[in-house]
Amino acid sequence: MTDERTPPTRRDTLRYGGAVTAGLGLAGCSDVADQSATPTGTGAYSATIEPVGTVEFDSVPETWLAMTAGWADMGIALGQDPPAGLTTTSRYHTHHYEDIPGVSVDRSDILQLYDAGIDKELFYEQNVDLHVFDPNFLTNRVENLGRADIDELAEKVAPFFGNTVFSRNYGWHDGYRYYTMYEAFEKLADVFQEQARYEAFASLHEAVRTDLQNRLPPVDDCPSVATVMVVSEEPEVFYPFRIEQGTGWKQWRDLGVSDAFEESDVETFTAARASIGYEKLLDVDPDYLMLYGYESLSATEFQQTFLSFFEDHDVASELTAVQNGNVHRAGGFYQGPIINLSLTERAASQLYADEFGGEQLYDRERVADIVTGTFDR
Structure with a gap:
């Protein structure tokens, strides 16, 4: 060339x-x-x-x-x-x-x-x-x-x-x-x-976010979350991530959770390609364990695959998240406005089932109207 x-x-x-x-x-x-x-x-x-x-x-x-x-x-x-x-x-x-x-x-x-x-x-x-x-x-x-x-x-x-x-x-x-x-x-x-489409999404996002935060429990009552990636359906190694300021963790920040790794000496996969095993995970003992890497599974398939394995595992079965059935798909790292609305709604149902379980938190028709250009500009 x-x-x-x-x-x-x-x-x-x-x-x-x-x-x-x-x-x-x-x-x-x-x-x-x-x-x-x-x-x-x-x-x-x-x-x-x-x-x-x-x-x-x-x-x-x-x-x-x-x-x-x-x-x-x-x-x-x-x-x-x-x-x-x-x-x-x-x-x-x-x-x-x-x-x-x-x-x-x-x-x-x-x-x-x-x-x-x-x-x-x-x-x-x-x-x-x-x-x-x-x-x-x-x-x-x-x-x-x-x-x-x-x-x-x-x-x-x-x-x-x-x-x-x-x-x-x-x-x-x-x-x-x-x-x-x-x-x-x-x-x-x-x-x-496409500034008009942006403004319409920004308005929708702010309305959803305000409604969520008005209904969240006090900060001290919000759960701790560990976000990790796994590369096996029977994992022995976990690749940890901090709930940081990047867009990939926006839903967790908006939902007020605490980072289970925050006070630990665990290094992140992003910064250091770090990994941990079950003993370190047990030391942290999060309220919720969120796994990246298997977004293609449905919620039911995920539970049947991972939660069942953890419940039968000698160490994993001691985790608070496992004992309470609080092991879920974490979603994806890469989010724009549509995917973020979907992931935030899903995470709200996972973390605060009594308040948000099964509820549609954003208007699908409104999203469709903005994307297809049929909204009032």
Whole structure:
């Protein structure tokens, strides 16, 4: 591949603004990143996000790649077609759309980029209008992509626009700001020029969140939760996660739970690739044990698989969560506004069954109207 290669993209209408000609490695550009989409002298509009900076657009991107399922979910919420590819499609839990009329995504139509081999050539082959990626994620997590490659792809294929919002445990992210889920969602709405859809979701989310928090018990009465990943249906090893500020743990924070690992010496899988066994889990002894990794199982299948195994296990059977039947699916790490509403509702029923059990906490028809564009703008 040579520098003369110029794929037939919409480069004349999608380009980086002159204010960010220093490249994509900007850190601490908060004065720029807090701007919303604004008209510019050289393009129809612009959008800004750290660490990328300001990107100018003469037309709305039509095709795109997404870093995670959280960004994909944001795009769906904004009425867009699904991304052409995701780093890991298996973590895009599209079953959360099943009870929303007129909203569905066939995950098999989305390319799993990790399987295809993420490199510069792959981005050329996909030839989309927009890369919703934090470029620093790629340069720090993909061996064969460097800063020069990102700059070349931004110039010759399509701009990058993203931030690693799902976790705040990456050391390389310390130099620039994180965004909350709805801050990131608003940034993407600027790109797709769907501010009205964003505002409608933000209003719905705030109403749901306010109702939840008005009905939660006092802080001292909220349960402790241990979130862990397992890779076997008869696990002997657990990969622990803290309930942190990243978007992947939003439902737990909104539901007022305490992190069972908070006062322990347990290191996280995200930061240190750490693992623990049953004895350490018993030392922590959470009120609820939430497992990542088996979202494809129904609630009944999950209980029959994991709770039954734990109840028959010499050590696991001593856990308070096991004895009380409080072992559940944790959901996914990657959440946008639709998936978050679904996971929050499910977690509320799991944790506070007497108050929320079986209750629909958000209006499916309202979500459908926003996604399909039939709501009052």
